[in-house]
Amino acid sequence: MPKVIHDxxxxxxxxxxxxxxxxxxxxxMRRSLLFAELSMISYNDEREATLAGQAIGFPIVKFFNNDGxxxxxxxxxxxxxxxxxxxxxxxxxxxxxDANAATVLAETAGRVHRGFKKEVDDLWPMxxxxxxxxxxxxxxxxxSLGGAMATICAGRCFLSYIASNPEELYTYGSPRVGDRRYVxxxxxxxxxxxxxxxxxxxxxxxxxxxxHRGNEIYLDYRGRIRKLEGWWRTQDRLHGFLRGLRKFNIxxxxxxxxxxxxxxxxxxxxxxxxxxxxxxxxxxxPPAPHTSEAQPNRASTT
Numbered sequence: 001m002p003k004v005i006h007d008x009x010x011x012x013x014x015x016x017x018x019x020x021x022x023x024x025x026x027x028x029m030r031r032s033l034l035f036a037e038l039s040m041i042s043y044n045d046e047r048e049a050t051l052a053g054q055a056i057g058f059p060i061v062k063f064f065n066n067d068g069x070x071x072x073x074x075x076x077x078x079x080x081x082x083x084x085x086x087x088x089x090x091x092x093x094x095x096x097x098d099a100n101a102a103t104v105l106a107e108t109a110g111r112v113h114r115g116f117k118k119e120v121d122d123l124w125p126m127x128x129x130x131x132x133x134x135x136x137x138x139x140x141x142x143x144s145l146g147g148a149m150a151t152i153c154a155g156r157c158f159l160s161y162i163a164s165n166p167e168e169l170y171t172y173g174s175p176r177v178g179d180r181r182y183v184x185x186x187x188x189x190x191x192x193x194x195x196x197x198x199x200x201x202x203x204x205x206x207x208x209x210x211x212h213r214g215n216e217i218y219l220d221y222r223g224r225i226r227k228l229e230g231w232w233r234t235q236d237r238l239h240g241f242l243r244g245l246r247k248f249n250i251x252x253x254x255x256x257x258x259x260x261x262x263x264x265x266x267x268x269x270x271x272x273x274x275x276x277x278x279x280x281x282x283x284x285x286p287p288a289p290h291t292s293e294a295q296p297n298r299a300s301t302t
Contacts, residue, residue: 003055007048013041016266019057022078023139024167029269032191032217035081035141035170036265040258042072042085042146062130069122071142071149073130080136080164082127082153086144086173086258101204103179108155110181113204116148123149124156131162138162140169143258144200147174147192151213155186169214172261173198176210183213190214195260196221196240199252221251223264 005013017034019026026034034056041052046063049072053061058074058081070085103111131138138157142150151174154166169190177183192214194201204210218233220226221240228236244251254260270276 005048005052005055007045007051010048013044013048013052015041015052015056016262017056019076019078022137023081024079024137027269027272028191029265029272031168032170032193033262033265033269035083035139036143036172036193036258036262038072038074038081038083039086039141039143039146039170039172040262042070042083042142043258064123064126066122066126069119069149071123071127071146071153073127075134075136078136079139080131080134081139081141082131082150084123084140084142084146084149084153086142086146101208103209106152106155106178106182107159108182109185110179110183111209112152112178112182113148113176113210116145116152116175116177119145120149120152120156124153127153128156128160128162131157131160131164133163135163137167138164139167141171142174143172143261144174144256147171148177150174151177151190154188154190158186158188171214172258173200173256175200175203176206176212178211179209180211183211191217193217193219193261193265195219195223195255195264197237197244197252198255200256219261219264223260223267225264225268 002014002016005015015037017037023031023034041049044052050061053074058076060075062073064071072083074081074083102114104114104117106112140150140154150169150171154169157165166188169188172193173195174192190213192212194216196219218226218228220228220236221243240251244254
């Protein structure tokens, strides 16, 4: 059953994941859902993220923040997860990071996106300090800019003095991070979710030398997991674009929503497990009454 997290004056946050043991014991779909929901939670303020993390099964929630670059640690007796926060359009620091597409030398090998690297540079000393005593399996995840940051952080772990290397990396709607040499240097299991016309997954362009890494899981215009290449993917994206237009919607942007990813993964998980009851939509909780003290809820951002 989904859990609804209420924080006074804010829109309730719905989560479907629940941990009762190590993450490694979850099926791939349940792991994908867990990390997508943690990526969503990372958009929220510290109080609400803590409530949501504890509801899932992480009694330890730590917030990292430096000059607008933000991430969370979610931990329990079995695992440690670092979830990097994605782009927020009203945050100037995020806009600068996304726009700064020039490459610089990476700590590992090759060249990496300058803006994404700066975001990680701001946070890495804090994250590394927490992880130096961590002996639990380590996981990274993120959506949008958070996916790019999680990718860079996971790569840096192999050069660091921390006790454990990442088990796996899960990203949702992540942009390209670096050049071919950079993305091929670190041998890390990376599951890269791409939702149909999500425009962020196509930038920065390949003609600037950027490449993707990891195992791509593609969601078609109906939200189903498909293996489509070449003309078949072009045709599927066209279907998605036309479907969006019929709803007066440009799906290149709406497909980037973390809620779209969560909903598709949730349906795929239900289908895999033979559950016929449809899942509760991830955004249908009614808004909380407005109060003058309320802070804006960030869960619905991109």
